[in-house]
Each structure stands twice: as structure tokens, then as C-alpha cells.
Amino acid sequence: MTKLTNIGLQKEDSQQIADKLNELLANYHLYYQNLRGFHWNIKGVNFFQLHSKFEELYNTALVRIDAIAERILTIGQQPLHTFSDYVRVSSIQEAANLSTDKETVTATHQNLTVILSLEREIMSLAAETGDEGTVGLISEDINEIEKTLWMLNAFLS
Template structure:
């Protein structure tokens, strides 16, 4: 064996010098997955900001319950946002990252600060329904392309949102 022709590191091989491989998905497939994730990301960002707004501005007899609940929800939403953006990067795409982009691509809309506690809770329930629609859409796309990593992530979000929806619905049923 001629030692001069042996690669010293993996970087010396032709494969390592080639353009990075996108985990086995085609450009069209990664575009479709990343686009769906970006739509979800935009909706999560607007939802997150609404939760912050409500956390800061809730008033009345339900203040203590909802103030704490909104904080729990926005903390979870923030973590989901980070995971979604990082998942988009896994596919070598760029996550949406400006407020303008979020508002433009989101079905969830901003609200004011002068809402009653009950209206705030009902707005969050509405957001959950919208988010679930986007989550199911993403799940359909990633299942079609055998993207088990994103599928597992999305199923976890669905499970948690369904539980939050039930609990907030029960809270409003007083």
C-alpha cells in the first residue's frame, strides 16, 4: 500500500470536499418542509407575543391564575420557536426572523392590551386552533417525506397544545 495516496483526514477525500448533502431529501422536498415550518414559525411568534402581552396586561379576579398560565405558555412557545427555527436550519434553509415577516405570514393576529381576562383566554384558545391546523399540515408534509425528526417534534407540540386547550376551556367553564 502506497502511504502517499492515503487520505490523512476525511477532509482529504473527494466526498468531503463536495457540497454538503441535505440528509437525503431533494431540494424540492427540503423547500416544502422548510416553507411549512416557516409558516408555523410565523404563527408561533405572533402567538408568543400575544401571550407576553396578556401576561403583562391581564387584570381582574383571574389575574393570578392567568398571569401564571400565560407565562407558562409563552415560555413553552419560546422553546418551540427555537426548535422550529433550528429544524429549518437542519434543512439548510433560513427561518423567518423579522416582525414584518411574522405578521405577513401569520394567520394569528395581534390584539390590543385592553382586553378582559376572559377575552384574552378565548383569544389564546383561538390561537391554539390555528396552531393545531398548521401543526397538522406540517405533520402531513413531513410524514409524506419520511422526516421522522420533524414528525416527532410536531407530535409533541400537538399533544401539549391539546392539553392546554382542554385546561383553558375548563377554566372558562366556571
């Protein structure tokens, strides 16, 4: 029995990376759903600005969710695909009844901080195991998240 996946990675390494990617997938789903709620429920003087920004962020999150799930499949593993699994695995919590600019932007910042930390962990693990495809996927997202966090910090200051 071969110890390599169809793309030449160690199966054991790929399983470890897939576990972390599934954790990322779960967190992205909760982040996405929180953003949808913020988009729908935002109120106040920053309504127009934040309504559009939350839509932009959840559309980006949706693309990332698909890319993460496809990467899990590419490395020969199975992505989580039930919301109960996402809630169970995610560190991000559901954000209910938030509607002001400060609380929704703060929650978004906190959610992205969780995702960023997890992505740095995944990138390190992927680099150690020679999984350059995962490194590339995660590296691109880290750059975007760091920029978004800078913007959120500017809004909150």
C-alpha cells in the first residue's frame, strides 16, 4: 500500500493538513454566516458603508470556502459539509442580535483574527510537509486578511 496521495504528498501529512483545513472551513462558515447577519441587520449612520462592506466580505468568504473545500479534496481527504459539524469544530461563535457599527465591526475583527491565526498554523504545517499548494492558497488569503484587519482597526479607532 502506497503512503502517497494521488498528487505525491504523504497521506499522513495530508490528513493532518486536511484536519486543520476542515477547522478553517468550519470557521469560515461561521464567519460567513455572521457577516450575512451583519449585512441584513446593520443600523445607524454607517449603514450604507457597512451594508456594502459586509456584502463584499461575505462574497469573498464564500469564494474562500469553496477553495478550502476543494483543496481538502485535492489532497485526498473529505471536507466537512454539515452546519452541525461547522458549529462543533469552529472556534468562531454565532453572533446573534448585533446591529451597531462598533459591535459588528468588532465581531468581524475578532472572527478574522481567529481565521488568521489558524491560517498561519496551517501554512507552517503545510510548508514543513512540502504541501506547496496549500501554502499558496493560505498565503494569498493571509495577505488579504491582514489588509482587512488594518481597515477594520482604522474604522474602530
